Amino acid sequence: MSRLPQISSSRPFGYPADDAPLSCGAHSLTKLAKRFGTPLYVYSGDQMLERLGLFQAALAHREHLVCYAVKANSTLAILKLFAERGAGFDIVSGGELERVLAAAPEAAGRVVFSGVGKTAEEIDRALDAEILAFNVESEAELALLAQRAAKRKRKARFALRVNPDVFAETHPYISTGLREHKFGIDIREARRIYAGAKGNRWLTPHGVSVHIGSQIRSAEPFGAAMMRVAKLVKQLSQDGIAIKTVDAGGGLGIDYHAAPGFDPKAKVAEYAAALEGALKGLDVQLLLEPGRFLVAQAGALVARVLYVKRNGKKTFVVLDAAMNDLIRPALYQAYHEIVPVAPRAGRAVTVDVVGPVCETGDFFARDRKIKPIEPGDLVAVLDAGAYGMAQSSNYNSRPRPAEVLVVGREAKLIRRRETLADLLGPEMV
Template sequence: MSLEALANKYGTPLYVYSADQILDRLGMFHEALEGRDHLVCYAVKANSSLAILKLLAEHGAGFDIVSGGELDRVLAAAPEAAGRVVFSGVGKTADEIDHALNVGILEFNVESEAELDLLSARAAKLKRKTRFALRVNPDVFAETHPYISTGLREHKFGIDIKRAAELYKRVKGNKWLEAHGISVHIGSQIRSADPFGAALGRVHKLVRQLRREGIELRSIDAGGGLGIDYHGGNSDPAARVRDYAVAINAALDGFEGRLLLEPGRFLVAQAGALVTRVLNVKQNGRKTFVITDAAMNDLIRPALYQAHHEIVPVMPRAGRARAVDIVGPVCESGDFFARDRKLAPVETGDLLALLDAGAYGMSQASNYNTRLRPAEVLVEGKRARLIKRRETIADLLATEIP
């Protein structure tokens, strides 16, 4: 599909996703884990588009959610997938727990002793027996951005792995709680398979200990976090998944239960691009600014994480590349996509594509400066369809009372 044609038809900024790419990535996990009982639970927070959720559900995926709203999205896209949902997150409310209990999700990933007590109370109140897994914190370091590292003791996530056995034993025999599994998630955008193997090795050791003490867990949730290459390198994603699977299988040797996985970014990031139009090219002394109609409210990752996205002209012009700052029109100095980035010549009206923007792009977008969030398009083979229309000012003001 021509990005230029899509931009002309649907306007800019515009998110464009490839369905084929998403399904190809899902298939990599199935191929690498062939022979092991597993369920890929897509991390909805990465990109919560109903069309993408429906696409994945139709191909057998489950879902990892972190809020009641994300559960509602899964139910709207694929109500039949409720039994393939795991509910993670450190701050589940009683209403969210009740909602998940009523629709019959697969399991709750419990992150504290207080949450376990709340889950027990709500299950008893509703008279619904429920499956749970303790999310343990294995104290494994994963080399990634500190904002997306989650596996150390000083992080807010999970339960100290040394206390987990005590909690499983404390609720053994509870009429409304079934100790179904154990969960771990050490962070996001992790490029090496070694930390995953180390974390799962510690988890498997605990599972064997619990079995000896009469507590049989039937699932291990390995979480997500497998990273991608944002710098346009020649890395082989299928090989990365194979390495990941080898590390996990080695750590779980002898475990015959079900393996749950929660990839998000790896499935959708490189399937998406944010297409934006150049508003003008501005010279300030020695500094050149390329000002686009997309801004930090559309894609906040560079401002929030200093994240790198490759940026390319949709229709390249001849000429020597030069260092520019690529920025948006929002009234913040942090409103940038790249600084001192070499870019081929561009002029007012040209289109740029910010690559690898399928994850944590639209899902983190906002209406800062009363800006309308982008439209979204899904490309399926040789066909493209609008999966979310562009917002209007009426949409933004509908909930407000002057």
């Protein structure tokens, strides 16, 4: 039996040989850690583009636009990578718009602006940038959009984000499709709201948008939501409102355990078929907003073991990475595979993998079996490409990690490691 941990082929990380360290493509994580230090985010740009291509190929027969959900990972080099392959972008803040414009200004017309709390300043900036559309989440927001558009004398294309009241099995923090959630407009009210906006010269009813949650593993809820959207689009057509786009949102999940049966291509095909079945006969452009599915498995957080500490029956592996670098386990009790970069021989032992932050919640795994590990060893926290760096912080005054993007034979630093000077810079005494 191999001494190496099993890593699913759906990930871009693997051991090239029994005596070789974990690698991303042609690049050893040992060498990348030596070159760039730890903690370190390492991403496979090749897998990101491959996943984008799965959606584009599955929908090649229909006019469509894959709008990458910037909130999943907003690093500029990644945005540029997607833009160069024709992707659009789903943003939820003015800051994310600025990131898209900095990385790929030519992609402004492929941006949809979602989010429940858009400010007047954010709306103005998006109008000036001539984005594709606003996904409007309340009647009050639509009124503000009309006001700002009139003041700037720019027509605003909008889609109501309707709430279809469809249940999707996922973590309650990332479920968004029920009436009790803060997102969207009751689908039963949408027809009235579109009719009211029809006569406003500064508003253009352009689409209908829906988003039911994140990390959803079944295609059925997406199809059910899209059936309700399709019915609304037909009703709006009867009202003389021609809808140009239907935005299916994002939310297609991955397998963080990466079981052997997880097939990304099959998942995308199943998802696309569910949407197509609901939209059959409708002449609309289909917008998608995948985030996690494109980038999560493409990333790993590489960390060095500082100490192996035994308290009674418990063994703690203390890393130089912490919850400020990857908060998902502490926030959602999320599962991430953790593997040694250069595995040692011997039987796996049960440990808690933790960070140095002064919180009991600062952990990556509890009671996890892992190959023998010693201080100075490197480990990789897998599936960390989404909601890792994007949710990072400077808690405990810890500088955030560096990021490296691997594309083909090149491993490129795309964000330098923060310094204490960066942390102290904005403050005054």
